[in-house]
Amino acid sequence: MNGVTGRMGYRQHLVRSILAIRDAGGVELPSGDRIQVEPVLVGRNAEKLQELARRHDVEDWTTDLDAALADESATVYFDAQVTSERKGAILRAIAAGKHIYTEKPIAETVGDGQEMVDAAVASGVINGVVHDKLYLPGLVKLKRLIDSGFFGTILSVRGEFGYWVFEGDVQPAQRPSWNYRAEDGGGMVLDMFCHWNYVLENLFGAVESVTARAVTHIPTRWDEQGREYRATADDAAYAIFELEGGVIAQVNSSWAVRVDRGELVEFQVDGTRGSAVAGLFGCRIQPAVSTPKPVWNPDLPTEEDFRSQWAQIPDNTEFGNGFRAQWEQFLLDVYAGRPHAYDFAAGVRGLQLVEAGLRSSSERRSVDLTEVATPPADQASTERLRATEPVA
Template sequence: MNGVTGRMGYRQHLVRSILAIRDEGGIVLPDGDRIQVEPVLLGRNAEKLAELAAEHGVAEWSTDLDAVLADPSIDVYFDAQVTSARKEAILDAIAAGKHVYTEKPIANSVADGLELVAAAEAAGVVNGVVHDKLYLPGLQKLKRLIDGGFFGRILSVRGEFGYWVFEGDYLPAQRPSWNYRAEDGGGMTLDMYCHWNYVLENLFGRVQAVWSKSVTHIPQRWDEQGRPYQATADDAAYGIFELESDVIAQINSSWAVRVDRGELVEFQVDGTLGSATAGLFGCRVQSRVSTPKPVWNPDLPTDQDFRSQWDQIPDNQEFGNGFRAQWEQFLADVVAGRPHVYDLAAGVRGLQLVDAALESSTEGRRVELEPITARVPA
């Protein structure tokens, strides 16, 4: 597990996924067998790795990637490093015959991503890319509505994501400073459009064209040592996406916005028979038969409480940690020797959307996406 000293690698992948699986005795397969897991922690900071290993009862840690990859007892390589370091490490893991599971973006460019896909296919290793947002309770409820025909014909999707990330002078920033330096792999478009691509394509249809604008609203920030630096990466991106079946999606993503919504991310889906608004956990619906009939009148305040006219979908099933759920799915695929549905090619499609969005922003025009063949779940 490479990169577990970072926030996401540590909290979600190590503690809440792999260690939770280990401490509960492994993953139970349909035939009753169990997949047992034991992590080897990998990174650059020996002191931090030693502390984490001691705290969580992990027997092995290392700062030597080559030595770890040469260990025949290791089956899977996981990468949660900064994006700029990811490609070469994954290529080394594939060359060593390891199955690969990685955070996204999988690389810095489409060309680099395609190189990873080709290497994995040639080596015959199972490969997967984290698609954590598909496992969020709110989006799983939304998927049930789609599968059940609640919306009728889906017309549009509107997404709002983001929050105010402090600059670092007034209050310490709650995100690492590298996120705001393009030279270190930072940027809202690169970070979040990979997520939006898999959310859109797995719920509503693949992205066929995009118009997007990337912006750096806050030009100067302060790093973890309190030193000022120029923010060379975009901290907001505003996109319009044309999907299959003539669905139009609009998503605003910003680390320079103050939240006036129920959750840090929300998607509203409108269809001919009903609408829904889904966040991380909740999902509210309004059907055609319960849709109000407002009338525009700028002379009088409205007498309707529009938010009260939506119904909350109950938590009528148990939703576990989404990162862990996908880890279990990926490891089951490794043991069975079958392809993981959210593979490296899916990660390339995310990078393709990033490239198209940045091209659109630079040139101020709509950009079409060429199809990239890979698996998309039915």
Template sequence: MDVTTRIGVVMNGVTGRMGYRQHLLRSVLAIREQGGVPLSDGRRVLLEPVLVGRGATKLRELARRHDVEHWSTDLDTVLGDPRWQVYFDAQLTSVRHKAVVAAIEAGKHLYTEKPVAETARQVVELARLADAAGLRHGVVHDKLFLPGLLKLKRLVDAGFFGRVLSVRGEFGYWVFEGDGQSAQRPSWNYRKQDGGGVVVDMFCHWNYVLENLFGRVRAVTAKAVTHIPRRWDERGEPYEATADDAAYGIFELDGGIIAQVNSSWAVRVHRDELVEFQVDGTEGSAVAGLWGCRVQHRSMTPKPVWNPDVPTTERFRDQWAEVPDNAVFDNGFKAQWEQFIRSVAGDGEHPYDFYAGARGIRLAEAGLRSSAEGRRVELEEIAP
């Protein structure tokens, strides 16, 4: 039996920061370097990428630099070639829908950055089209593979928390306006007309994190704001920031769990990591970040007493224990690529499909509606 299988992957949008760094360099090329994706029957799936985009010069240079044989500026021709079985899209969300439809019509399995499309309705339509064509479909869900959240999942599965009561999340950092110091994020992130906004960007992540760790989100109350109304783009030109740069959300989950998550590109960091989640339960609590996870069990919980007239001498952070790694954690983007490729090869399922992606953009839509109307918004069910 041949121990290797080859799958050709169309990679559209790899000249962008995320498409290049995380998906091409640290995922597909890293999988190539390790000799493919291992399957449960002992075979390995070798990935052969073709780089697609609008700029021939950039594509040619990327292909030369990383010893990639194939590249093209003609997506239609590439989709018509049977050598390529998987279509990946890391373009701007505003142009992704048309390309994904073309890939479905060409019979390609689908894996995309999030959000899959601009509306939940569009994503559900794409999912149903792909189902009807018998195609696998998946959406990025990298936060689930962060070492800190993998440790948190370990605690949830072990019943460490007892009954989970609440989740509190803090995400963000100060993104410079772009005049005195260069901005750390591209300018389109701050233009609503280009698909920008922290709600659209981050609520999709929070949906799958909350859903897969604690339960489905059933309702949301949110406030989205634009704290910094004027920024400077990559050419040093000022522009009006029309998209929200911060959002403050309350999410109601299955089982009565309440999650509060603040997301901001206008906050200065005073925490150990750029994102942290505190989970409180009847039997214990945990604080998880990108890498670390600390716990405090009920039996070891101190008894603080409120007294504003006396200085606090307790070192509360020292009362928590660090959760050990007990494993080697791979790059999250690479891990999810391997998960999707295994499903294409018939080796297991891929639960983070377009329907999961639709639930993410549905939460973003509901969050924006809640903010605009000043009310709690219940979420409609989305399922195959």
């Protein structure tokens, strides 16, 4: 497990997934047997690794990635490093014969991602990319509504994501500084369009075109040492995605917005027979038969409490941690020797949307996804498009 000293790698992947699986006795197989797991912690900071190992009773840790990859007892390599370091480490792990599970984006460019796909296919290793939002209770409930035909014909999707990330001068920033430097693999489009691609294609349909505007609202930030730096990556993106079947999806993503919604991310889905608003955990619905009939009247204050007219879907089941759920599915796939549903190719499709979105922003036009065809591996050095001018 490479990169677990970072917040996401530590909290979600190490503690709440792998260590939770280990402490529960492993992943249960249909036969009743269990797949046991034991992590090997890898990173650059020996002091942090040693402390994590001590705190969580982990025997093996190292700052030598090649030594860890040479350990034949460790059959899976997981990567949660900064994006700019991911491709090289994963290619080394593939060459060592490891099955690969990785955070996204899997690389910085479509070409780099395709090189990783080709290497994984050639070696025959099972490969997977984290698709955590599909396992969230709110989106699981939303998927059930879609599968049941609740919406009738789906017309549109509207997504709102984000929160205020402090600049770092007065209040410490709650995200790493590299997230705001394009040269280190940062940026809202690169980070979140990979998420939106798999959410949209698995729930509503593949993205066919995108119109986007990527901006840097806050041009100056302060890093973990209190040093001022120029933000070279986009910190917000406003996009319209056209999906197969005619569904229109609008998604706003921003680290420079103050939250006035129930959850940090929410998706409203409107259909001919009903609508729903799904977040991380909750999902509220309003079927056609209970839809109110408001009348626009700017001369009188609105007396209707519109939010009270929606009904919350009950849990009906116990929802576990979404990251752990996908880890368990990946480990079952590795054990069975079968492909993982969300593989490197899915990660490349996310990068295609990233590059289409950045091109749309740069060229101020709608970009068809066919314009970002997957290049051969020898074009992996194609320079990323960027739109980083500050916007007041």
